[in-house]
Amino acid sequence: MPGNSRPAGGPGLEQVRRIVTEIPGPRSRELLARQRGLVPAGVGATLPVFVEAAGGGVIVDADGNSFIDFGSGIAVTTVGNSATAVAERAAAQLRRFTHTCFLVNPYASYLDVCQRLNELAPVPGEKRTLLVNSGAEAVENAVKIARAATGRPAVVVFDHAFHGRTLLTMTLTAKNRPYKHGFGPFAPEVHRAPMAYPYRWPTGPEHCAEEAAAALADLLDRQVGADNVAAVLVEPIQGEGGFIVPAPGFLTQVAEICRARGILLIADEVQTGIARTGRMFACEHEGIRPDLVTTAKGLAGGLPLGAVTGRAELMDAAPVGGLGGTFSGNPVACEAALGVFDEIETHDLLERAQAIGDVMHQRLAELARVHPAMGDVRGRGAMIAIELVQPHGDRVPAPELAAGIARRCHAEGLLVLTAGSYGNVLRFLPPLSISDTLLDEGLTLLGEAIAKETASAG
Template identity: 60%
Template sequence: MLEQKRILATSIPGPKSQALQQRKLAAVSAGVGTGLPVYIEQAAGGILRDVDGNQLIDFGSGIAVTTVGNGNQRVIDAVTKQINDFTHTCFMVTPYEEYLEVAEVLAEVTPGTHEKRSALFNSGSEAVENAVKVARHFTGRQGVVAFDHAYHGRTNLTMGLTAKNMPYKHRFGPFASEIYRVPMAYPYRWPTGPENCADEAFAEFVDLVHSQVGEDNTAAVILEPIQGEGGFIVPAPGFMKKVSDWCTEQGILFIADEVQTGFCRTGDWFASDHEDVVPDLITTAKGIAGGMPLAALTGRADVMDAIHVGGLGGTYGGNPVACASALAAIETMKVDDLAGRARAVEALFRPRLEALADKYDVIGEIRGRGAMLAVELVSDLQHKTPDADLTGRINKACHAAGLVTLTCGTFGNVFRFLPPLSAGDDLLSEGLDILEDAFVQSV
């Protein structure tokens, strides 16, 4: 096990990482960005060790992927065994039990007690794309409604669902048709105040779908229970339930995109659980498989079984090694009560973030749930003017001190915190110390 200790052996990035970055620039498309060009050679728990011997505290989990931590022993053992057995046959050619087991456990842990079916894929984008395919096929309708600040992926269809232009959509169109966008119930920025947000946003949602799409033309509404790349926006309490119930009334499928929120990250198995919402379809990826590429679409049996044979699938979808990793990761979540651990992480982070907000009036809001938390930075509290420049300066200061941090938000002014749930309290507290120092240096 890698020692759970921050070590700064060189400047960040060090000379070996800088040399590798030059190789990257010469060999990899410039379109593939790098937030922090330190090249990792080993990782475990809450530590990333780079090629220069620096050990960095991880507040990103590879964007919410390594929830159970890098180096999880159950995952290592399961993957090793599966690789020794076989690495691939393609489930659509000659199937294997591991795929079935993942589908069975998804039926168990996802919201609702109804009969469910799953199909496995490689990425969150792929799961979302297939959710739209299924919804359109089942309903015989074409319209899909998404929300402001949404992020659903980088494929052509999912770029259409994604709200933010740069860097995700800029000059990549035209995008798939019959996609419509409505306002998000964003309490911090709702014009008449957070107390009115849920009711007014829902009323506007219903009106716009009726007038611009037509209920009978709408196949699905897709919503992130907590928006990810858009800025960790938590919808106003009750909004998600109102939308879900309305969809049921109208014969519209409600899709919960839980790619970033799923698998204990928010203090529940799924963020939909907190809102008492049972989606018709739910997309998952990221934290599902301990770092291996796997995604899933899970939904009502009648909906998922309506698709003709061969209509869903893919060469690598549900790869046996990724399935073995997922089963081990989910076992870890159960045995180690990682949902409870996420709530403990929030209990550690919130007081420290609130103390920062009391000291610096650039923090407009602290939001999120469990180990999916964020602060939104503004240049003035009254007008809530986004401050992307300050966000960038603080981010660089954290990186230089050995803390891996991530930013997000439609306006580029949100810090998001996604630590591995395997990271110890001492390490997390040290990371928060570094964050506080970064504010001292930057504000």
């Protein structure tokens, strides 16, 4: 598998799975008790063990347990935790200066990141990039820019979408619990269209793209009024929604529908972007060229940085002072992002992501042939998921089964994440620095967990 010989990176951790205590262990339980008195109850954790070190393909907790990492901080540490180029560049910048505020005194590293994104993003024509602090902030600014450039108020999003937790991005997000419940009223002028979800499309996957595109066009023309719509916002692969890969051809039709009506297309690549899917941007798999694209998560290898990259005439539409923020494009985060680009190029991580995905697809497809509860295996590159259903054939979601499998994985030293509008999806986001050995072991553990949990569920 290409890229397997690369150094582990991080703090030189031994690349092994090792469970020496119950999970969570005594030290983590002490810290959890402390957390309850300091942190709001609304801040949860998938695997409540406190981390002391991470790198390569492992996470080591305060009790000395070493977990195989199939989460990457939700697609953040794509190039590996504390990857060498990221850590070295960020450390050097910390010694020079930590902050000036780009709006007060600019610095060249901000420009360097913008230049790289302008070169790489699949946006047509001359481009500009704005740096911000997070994915939600990137999406909010993309909507602001679209409204300023078009003079139109409305935004259209899709079922199963996740775009963030701020007021606007929470409104854009589809799932009520835990993201929206109790937090309304929400922002106005947000409208929702069906997503081309092949596994769950009522008339079957062969009709999915065409019928979902027709529903979008009808929403724009009949319900909202296309002249009122600034932008259609779409994840090329839906993340929290369950790693839904839209039916082939759907994104192309969405782009054509937008173009015919003078509506801007915004691609939310916060989770899919920066090498995760085997391309720098997931849009590239279908040749989509959005007007605006948002990135964050994997952009700076764990430091807070987000970006909006778009057509120059759109990006320049906002008035002077209308964009930016105190910490936006922090110099340490910018240097970390430049380290991410170095890691991707030096270690051929686009090829590595595809190779990881090929292995995972093959192994998971083999498991699905044995376990009817694995209703669907989907994803691209190192962004793969399985959807769990009741095994009697009518695709009833099985969230309890997904949660049970995740618990078994965690107890055995494999970090996996759940997702999906129905809570029945297991998603896998291994760092691209993971070794073949750990990847194989993690998939073996996953298979054992699926077998045991499905057997116990009857």
